[in-house]
Amino acid sequence: MNLLLVGEPNSRRTQYFLRAAADQRVDALFCNIHEFHPECYSPSVVKIDPPHFPNYELSSMNEFLCSYDNMMNLFSGDLRHTYLNEPKAIQLVLNKLQCKQELEKNMLPVTKMLAYHIKNQQELQELLYEKHCSSVFIKPNFSSGAAGVLAYKFNYKTNQQVLYTSCHQINETLVNTRNLQRLENPGMISSILNRILPMETIIERWYPKAVFKGCCFDLRVVMQFGKMDYMIARQSNGPITNLQLNNGALPISQLELPERVIGEVEEVCKKTMRVFPGLQYAGIDVLLSKEELKPYVIEVNGQGDLIYQDIFHENRIYKNQIHWCDQRRKNGTRKADIK
Amino acid sequence: MNSKRYAYSYEDWEDNGKSDKTLVSDILEDKEFYSLDELIIGSWGEAWDVSCQQVLDDIVLNADKFSHIKYLFIGDMDSEESEVSWIAQGNYNALLKALPNLKGLTIKGSTDLEFGEINHENLESIEIISGGLPLSVIHSIANAKLPKLNKLLLYLGVENYGFDASIEDIEDFLTNSDFPSLSYLGLTNCEIQDEVTKVVLDSKYINQIEVLDLSNGCLKDTGGELLLNNIPNYPNIKKLNLEYHYLSNEMMKKLANLSVEVNLNSQNEPYSYDDTLYYDPLITE
Numbered sequence: 286m287n288l289l290l291v292g293e294p295n296s297r298r299t300q301y302f303l304r305a306a307a308d309q310r311v312d313a314l315f316c317n318i319h320e321f322h323p324e325c326y327s328p329s330v331v332k333i334d335p336p337h338f339p340n341y342e343l344s345s346m347n348e349f350l351c352s353y354d355n356m357m358n359l360f361s362g363d364l365r366h367t368y369l370n371e372p373k374a375i376q377l378v379l380n381k382l383q384c385k386q387e388l389e390k391n392m393l394p395v396t397k398m399l400a401y402h403i404k405n406q407q408e409l410q411e412l413l414y415e416k417h418c419s420s421v422f423i424k425p426n427f428s429s430g431a432a433g434v435l436a437y438k439f440n441y442k443t444n445q446q447v448l449y450t451s452c453h454q455i456n457e458t459l460v461n462t463r464n465l466q467r468l469e470n471p472g473m474i475s476s477i478l479n480r481i482l483p484m485e486t487i488i489e490r491w492y493p494k495a496v497f498k499g500c501c502f503d504l505r506v507v508m509q510f511g512k513m514d515y516m517i518a519r520q521s522n523g524p525i526t527n528l529q530l531n532n533g534a535l536p537i538s539q540l541e542l543p544e545r546v547i548g549e550v551e552e553v554c555k556k557t558m559r560v561f562p563g564l565q566y567a568g569i570d571v572l573l574s575k576e577e578l579k580p581y582v583i584e585v586n587g588q589g590d591l592i593y594q595d596i597f598h599e600n601r602i603y604k605n606q607i608h609w610c611d612q613r614r615k616n617g618t619r620k621a622d623i624k
Numbered sequence: 625m626n627s628k629r630y631a632y633s634y635e636d637w638e639d640n641g642k643s644d645k646t647l648v649s650d651i652l653e654d655k656e657f658y659s660l661d662e663l664i665i666g667s668w669g670e671a672w673d674v675s676c677q678q679v680l681d682d683i684v685l686n687a688d689k690f691s692h693i694k695y696l697f698i699g700d701m702d703s704e705e706s707e708v709s710w711i712a713q714g715n716y717n718a719l720l721k722a723l724p725n726l727k728g729l730t731i732k733g734s735t736d737l738e739f740g741e742i743n744h745e746n747l748e749s750i751e752i753i754s755g756g757l758p759l760s761v762i763h764s765i766a767n768a769k770l771p772k773l774n775k776l777l778l779y780l781g782v783e784n785y786g787f788d789a790s791i792e793d794i795e796d797f798l799t800n801s802d803f804p805s806l807s808y809l810g811l812t813n814c815e816i817q818d819e820v821t822k823v824v825l826d827s828k829y830i831n832q833i834e835v836l837d838l839s840n841g842c843l844k845d846t847g848g849e850l851l852l853n854n855i856p857n858y859p860n861i862k863k864l865n866l867e868y869h870y871l872s873n874e875m876m877k878k879l880a881n882l883s884v885e886v887n888l889n890s891q892n893e894p895y896s897y898d899d900t901l902y903y904d905p906l907i908t909e
Binding site for chain 1: 631633666673705710
């Protein structure tokens with residue numbers, strides 16, 4: 286069997302995965318994800334990396350995700366290959382609503398969803414009034430990174446609003462950027478809300494996050510093969526902590542979290558992985574509540590293994606993946622046969 | 625100093641029935657409370673929707689049990705919990721009367737904040753953190769009888785968030801107030817920080833204070849120049865806090881050469897839009 290990486294050429298993921306393979310003297314092939322036809326390859330152990338979102342315009346996000354979904358359907362159709370992460374499992378967790386429902390069904394602590402598919406700002410404000418809630422996150426059901434994610438506050442007593450977003454309106458186009466902005470202008474807020482909300486969004490309670498040296502943070506945990514392989518804190522001055530928004534990554538050791546908390550995070554993440562047996566690895570975003578440091582799963586990223594602090598240092602995550610893939614390759618067994 | 629913070633988490637008030645009505649009784653049930661010098665109160669529930677008045681009233685009702693508290697901070701929340709201007713405060717008149725041993729009071733948030741007539745023999749420090757401090761509060765403090773007040777730190781803020789005083793009002797405040805023990809004066813976080821600098825330098829307090837705090841506001845070279853020309857005339861001033869400012873590099877160099885300790889951290893650039901420059905204080909929320 287071959288070991289095959291399917292991804293974007295010239296990406297850091299590709300570069301460092303192949304470097305990990307070379308370091309361990311393991312032969313790994315590479316195929317451009319946009320050109321991958323599973324039937325063209327002999328049975329292989331395959332890792333699928335995510336494609337780049339080629340366009341910063343949010344209006345094209347749905348089209349991109351649709352074509353990505355089709356890609357995953359195509360890959361999952363060929364049972365000859367052993368996938369590091371099964372395409373169907375990647376698809377499942379990409380659907381935030383389904384992912385959350387699966388976790389809740391399995392009694393895992395998740396950030397609470399208040400509603401699904403609110404159509405416009407007025408409905409949203411009515412929801413907040415009904416739920417007696419002032420602060421929510423609005424997330425397109427199918428999106429990656431912080432694309433289209435909004436953090437919204439509404440005081441229904443005073444009608445004041447605040448919106449945090451990395452979307453910027455340029456002329457009539459909503460563009461995803463790396464810069465988080467805070468908006469208070471009602472017209473600008475309405476314009477963005479009424480374009481994002483119809484994109485099939487989930488509305489989640491905004492939980493105050495734990496704070497370190499004046500900045501809130503949450504955690505990205507990379508789980509692999511049943512273990513916690515890496516944990517990093519994502520610190521931010523604003524409410525959206527994704528690392529690609531020029532937020533600060535902080536080693537866990539600097540937070541001086543109690544052992545109890547680390548243990549609880551690890552336990553929650555282990556249980557989360559068991560809910561998705563098709564995933565050998567995932568990047569799990571975990572929030573720690575401000576007062577009690579209680580962990581909640583924010584979301585599960587089926588391809589969330591890129592941690593710069595690791596690839597530029599030990600490259601441990603990819604090395605462990607290479608080791609796993611190489612073992613499967615040598616055994617010549619399909620993943621489905623291993624259990 | 626023995627200090628402890630009490631605050632409700634989201635789960636406390638959403639799932640477990642905790643609220644402004646239960647906070648003080650929860651504090652009183654905590655054995656550690658009785659050995660504290662400083663009591664810090666964070667979120668009492670949905671602090672944007674429910675004021676802290678019940679908390680203040682319950683402290684007053686149990687004043688004897690709070691008599692050992694020297695320092696009190698009410699409203700210790702970050703923006704994840706509530707915008708500063710959304711924190712629903714209360715009337716502190718009865719509380720100040722009920723706690724004669726209190727030395728320091730810190731309040732965050734100025735919506736619905738009231739003091740009435742202030743008369744306190746032992747209060748040494750008042751700090752009010754806000755995005756916009758109303759004139760009514762400034763008037764109450766101006767008329768206050770606080771013979772031992774050593775530190776006064778007010779975040780004045782911006783008009784959009786409730787700062788409705790004019791520079792003449794600030795001037796009157798400095799003229800009419802009487803704090804003979806004042807050694808730290810902070811009028812900060814202000815959109816008219818240059819103008820505030822001028823009236824402070826012209827006030828009676830400039831001859832008596834040791835620390836002048838003009839931080840977190842829109843201080844520009846105009847205000848910087850005033851400080852450069854005037855601070856050397858007041859050897860009583862030992863520290864000048866200008867952290868978070870819009871001073872030029874050149875002005876910063878000049879101020880750094882003053883023979884007082886000067887904090888010039890956090891230089892900012894104005895935001896430019898449509899050929900207009902916009903300056904914001906640190907807290908405008």
